[in-house]
Amino acid sequence: MTTLTDIPTGLARRFYDPAGTRYGFPTFPFQSAPDGLATRRQLRAVGLRPGGNDPVAQILWRRGKRVAYLYRLDLAAPKRVATPAQREAIAKALRARRTCRVCGLVQPYYIPRRYGCCLDCHGGH
Secondary structure, eight states: OOOTTTSOOGGGGGGOBTTOTTTSSOEEETTOOOTTEEOHHHHHHTTEEOTTOOOOEEEEETTTTEEEEEEEGGGOEEOOOOOHHHHHHHHHHHHHHHBOTTTOOBOSSOOOTTTSSOHHHHTTO
């Protein structure tokens, strides 16, 4: 049951719609999400993912121009871990982004796509 102290005051009240009557989805103002719900970033920070579940609520802020969807913590699944073959493929792809097409050297930075070669070969022109 919601008490009078649970309802936000001021501008935050505009986005307080836990029943979903105004926005069609349970909506809360910034930093007012109930316990048991978390955003994707919050899930990721504790090693979880939504696990194919749809969001159950949302947070609105910045005059309704920003939205963050909320997922239930009890339905969240553990994050998947990349296999050794996937990690190797990622390392290869990242190395290819650092290899110059002209001189063939592996640079300590990603080669700018606009030039297609390292900054030494491009000459800064």
